[in-house]
Amino acid sequence: MVADSMKTVLIFPPQWSPLQPYLSIPSLSAYLEMHGYSVVQKDLNIxxxxxxxxxEHILSMKQKIKERFELLDNKERLSVKEQEKFVAFFMGMSKASRIHECISEAMTLIKNxxxxxxxxxxxxxxxxxNEALSITSLAYFPTNLSLFSFTIDNFxxxxxxxxxATIDEEINPxxxxxxxxxxxxIVNLKPDLVCISIIGTEQIIPGLTIARLLKLETDSHINIGGSIFSRLVDVLLSRKELFTTFFDSVITLxxxxxxxxxxxxxxxxxxxKSVPNLIFLDGESVCKTDISRPERIDNLPTPSFEGFPLDKYLSPLLVLPYLSSRGCYFNKCAFCDHSYIYGNRYDPRDIKKVVDDLNKLTNKYGCHHFTFSDECISPSRFxxxxxxxxxxxxxxxxxxxIRFEKGFTSELCNKIYNSGFRVFYIGMESANNRVLSxxxxxxxxxxxxxxxxxxSSAGIWNHVxxxxxxPTETETEAEETLDILISKKDQIHSSGGSTFLLGKDSKVAxxxxxxxxxxxxxxxxxxLELWxxxxxxxxxxxxxxxxxxSSFKEQIEKDNCDYCWSSIPREHLLIYLSRYRVSDLKDMIKIPYIKQDPRIYYNDYLNDNAILYMHKHLAVHTxxxxxTELINNKFNSPIVSELTNVVYNEKSKKIFKINNSAKKVIDLLDNVNTVGDVINKIAINYGISLKEARIKCNRLFTELLNNDIVGIANSTGSIPRLDPTFGRST
Structure with a gap:
């Protein structure tokens, strides 16, 4: 029997990957429903x-960027700080026009x-x-939004x-x-309780922005959960203003x-006061209740994704997350603090229940692709x-x-592959024995x-x-790690590298x-700092x-044509590998390099009947x-206004400065005027002979063609032009 008197809304806020749902609120929702409470789930991230x-949004962002650009362009001088914005807004306007035209096609392909x-x-x-998201970033400069991150530079x-940041509409999109x-x-639901799950630092500003708005607009009890604030108990206990502004309580662990x-x-x-794991404002003081023993994972129901807009995630096939254990069975690595949220305990779910969960999710949602969210799965459990x-x-x-455990024998890896697993994500950290120890x-x-x-012999993709x-690692020891990534590149199919971060709750700290x-x-x-x-x-x-x-990544990207697989999202990689073998996938992007003759003899085509046209990715601005001076001087000193004509190549991100005469010629290239028409009009406008006009125009036409600013066509159609990406690997 579901209780109707209590209205609870669970929210997963931005910013997180939009390629699949996150598991936190589906797990909590299923648990509450098992105990008779109805729940509304909102994935505000997707x-x-x-x-x-x-x-529509991109068009509105273009207008916002244009307004911010014009404010700067109308000034008499630009400070060093304003110059960077000026260049960014200028480029953003052209990008927004192009992306507005092709974003729907891109979204259709990713979902089809x-x-x-x-x-x-x-x-x-x-x-x-990604470029579409960068347009929003520009409109809210200095904010940076991508598929997998959200930051504000001055935060x-x-x-x-x-x-x-939670009230500044100039930087918070x-x-x-x-x-x-x-x-x-959400307000219209008139919920009694709103719970917001914040599990990553990227969610702090977006999550507390919606919390702040809900606290203003509703009488609901606003609760925050998730791993981030579980690590900030000391801050919560000392900052009462967090409770009066953003939320009423926080659940930890x-x-x-x-x-x-x-x-x-x-x-x-x-x-x-009798609710466990709770921090809340009691009168004028912040109170913390006792920690309770968590529910055993075997007592939890199958996660529920009811109410999620499953068709909106950016994948052609539904991918769902699944957690078969809580905590890490090893839990000894000095650098790691992942198990902190689980109280440094390990709780595996019964294998039959795991498989039953997966089959239920397959039958209910038509899902056959799963990303296991376990810290790692041991050989015996696998x-x-x-x-x-x-x-x-x-x-x-x-x-x-998984971990690099000796129990992952050849026989076991083959069995794992046959059961449906296609990718291992493995923490090597180092390949030097002293550092590992x-x-x-x-x-x-x-x-x-x-x-x-x-x-790799079993057909499983390895991402290391x-x-x-x-601490104490030498350059020679670090190079041993990098060497193994190169020498074993046929078995290590992709990798992800970083520098060591000292986590607040790690054993090193x-x-x-x-x-x-x-x-x-x-x-x-x-x-709020955690590192x-x-x-x-x-x-x-x-x-x-x-x-x-950085040096290593530049080198490996240059030397390996299949380096792009290191950055493909894990959901998409899994979908590819459910269709292709590892060898097939690597071969898909091995495009042979073909040397191209860089010379195109435009004079052979520059006859009076030819038509020159501006490429779609170019625009002329005054x-x-x-x-160009701003960029060449690298924003070193203030600059005063100077009326300037420029051509911007949005594809190559190059900006060409042109004089007034060149601009008048370019303005005549309207897909109607022939070369002969343009030469005649220039001769008349400037009072010069046709011969002189032809010499000047042909010189300009050749320069425009060589810089890929215009294209040329005649009675035989368009003349093939150099493609700057020709012969390069994708």
Missing amino acids: ESYDIFLSP EDNFYNINDYNKSMNTI DYSISELFK YIQIYKDNLLKP EGEKPLLELVKHIENKKDL DKLSDELINTKSTIFANAD FMNKGIDKDSILNIISNS FYFLGF HNPKKYSVKNIKIDQKKD YNYDIDVGLSNEMAQRLL INFDI
Whole structure:
């Protein structure tokens, strides 16, 4: 029996990947429904992306960029800081026009299985989508929004900046879309309780923006859950203003039991002091209740994705997340703090229940692709899981995170492949045995080599994670890690690298002396910071590690034509690998290089009947500042206004300065006037002979053609022009 008296809304806010739903609120929703409470789920993340990637939004962003550009263009001088904005807004206006025309096609391709598997079309569409998001970024400069991140350049993770960012409509793109599109449907539900799940730092500003608006617009109890604020208990207890502005309470750690109790207490108007894992404002003071033992994972129901707009996610086939265990079975790595949210405990779900869940989700939602969200799955557990999937004839494809454990034998990897798993995400971190031992990784170089051989031979795609700069690591030791990525590139199919980050709740942070870390720089003003800078006496500094990493990534991208697979989202990679073998996938993008003769003899075509035309990706502008000078001087000093004509190539991002005479000629290239017409008009306008006009015009025409500013056509049609990407790998 579902209770009708209590109205609960669960919200997953931006910003997170829009390629699949996230698992937090579907798990909580199913748990509440199991106990008789109805729930409305709102994935504001995908709803936001659906708006950001619409032609209408891009058009409105173009207007916003134009207005910001004109404010600067009408000034008498530009400061150094304003110059960067001036250039960005100028380029953004042209980009917005192009993206507005092609975003619908790109979105259709990404969601349509018919065209998704053409890797060139796929890359083009993903680039278009990323460019569309960059238009919103420009409109809200200095904000940066992409498919997988959201940042504001001047946000320093302080409470004071958080208060500003959640009301500043100049830099926060979510305020407008909440007010115009997403806030009212929630307010109209008149919920008693609204719970907002914040599991990543990118969600802090968007999540607390919607929380702030809901607190103003409703009488609902606003609750925050998720891993981020579970790590900020000390901040919550000392900052009462967070509760008066953004939310009424925070649930820490695992949320099922505490949320159920919170629902019951609000429904019955009971004192919140007996709700476990809760931090809330009681009068003038912030209170923290006792931590309860979490619900066993075996007692949890199958996640519910009811109410999710499953057709809006940016994938041609539905991909759902699944969690078969909570916490990490190893949980000893010195650098890691992932298990903090689970109280450093490991709780695996019964294998039969896991497979039953997967089959239920397949039958209910027609989903056959799953991303396992476990910290990692052990060899023994994978052995049992594979057997059960095979025995029940389950029809799934999945990826999973594993460790380089010796138990992943050739036989087991083959069984795992046969059960439907296509991708392993594996944390190598380092390939140097001393560093591996020092970070207490529990593996060695031999096990790394064995497992990548076993899994790749079985047909499983290996994506290896690594980082440089763990305390005391030397450059020679770091290069050993990079060497293995190159020497085993046929078995390590893709990789993701970073530099070491000192997490607030890691073992290194709790025992810095043991790891030769000193002077951990905790800035008391940056209340929300979860990673710290530090000093070392031995090994690579973070700056040295970053330089080494950047150099390596540039080299590997240059040398490997299939490097793009390192950056393809895991949901899309899984879909590709459910259709293609690893070898087929790698071969898809190995396009042979064909040398092209760079010379095109335009004089052979520049007859009076030819027609010159501006390419669609170019535009002529007259602006009040010499933008080429700004760029060449690298924004070093203030600049005064100077009327300037420019041609902007939106494809190559090049800007050409032209004089008034050249602009008059270009203005005549309207797809109607022939070369002869243009020469005649120039001769008349300037009072010069046809011969002189022809010489001057042909010289300009050749320059315009060589710089890919115009195209040429005659009675035989368009003349093929140089393609700057010709012969390069995708």
